[in-house]
Amino acid sequence: MTQVVIDISVSVDGYVTGPNVGLDNGLGDGGEALHYWVFQGGPEDSAVLDASFENTGAVIQGRNLFDIIDGPQGWSDEMGYGAKPTGEVNPPVFVVTHAAPENPRLGERFRFVDSPEAAVARARDVAEGKDVVVMGGGQICHEVLAAGLADVLRLHVAPVVLGAGTRLFPVEAGPGFTLELTESVSTPSAQHLTYAVGKG
Numbered sequence: 001m002t003q004v005v006i007d008i009s010v011s012v013d014g015y016v017t018g019p020n021v022g023l024d025n026g027l028g029d030g031g032e033a034l035h036y037w038v039f040q041g042g043p044e045d046s047a048v049l050d051a052s053f054e055n056t057g058a059v060i061q062g063r064n065l066f067d068i069i070d071g072p073q074g075w076s077d078e079m080g081y082g083a084k085p086t087g088e089v090n091p092p093v094f095v096v097t098h099a100a101p102e103n104p105r106l107g108e109r110f111r112f113v114d115s116p117e118a119a120v121a122r123a124r125d126v127a128e129g130k131d132v133v134v135m136g137g138g139q140i141c142h143e144v145l146a147a148g149l150a151d152v153l154r155l156h157v158a159p160v161v162l163g164a165g166t167r168l169f170p171v172e173a174g175p176g177f178t179l180e181l182t183e184s185v186s187t188p189s190a191q192h193l194t195y196a197v198g199k200g
Contacts, residue, residue: 002127003151006134006141009034015165016138026068033160037189048192056091057130058123062140063097094119116143138168150197157191
């Protein structure tokens with residue numbers, strides 16, 4: 001059964017990027033530390049990444065993340081979602097934006113929709129029973145959670161305090177949720193925590 005899974009790396013103090021994010025600095029200053037588990041982690045980290053990739057039927061992301069991924073330092077013809085070669089089956093990616101770009105560099109990998117609700121609905125239609133994964137950035141992850149659209153919250157908590165950057169949870173008050181821990185994998189590179197999201 002298809003689940004909507006928010007899956008994102010985060011610092012101990014709640015940031016999903018460092019400060020000064022830009023097209024040539026997609027993770028912000030110091031933000032690379034959030035993803036050491038992906039590129040420099042051990043076998044348990046690789047198993048977490050591989051399981052997520054295998055279970056993904058469609059992906060949702062926000063426009064800011066898309067602009068970085070589609071930019072000169074982003075994904076390439078050889079590498080894409082899940083840090084996997086594009087020769088492997090790559091899921092369709094739905095980008096939430098009010099203005100679709102005219103000529104995205106990576107072309108047909110992306111489809112553009114105008115709301116989280118529309119993204120989830122269309123992603124479910126093509127996921128073929130696999131998960132719909134909301135991969136970031138922080139704003140779209142929180143919007144999906146706040147709208148009650150998420151079934152699972154999976155956090156990869158990196159052992160770093162960034163001090164500033166893009167927050168996963170905004171400063172402003174928002175709706176609360178109960179979470180049930182369903183899986184926990186602890187490695188030196190990250191705490192991989194999977195929660196079932198209560199529907200209130």
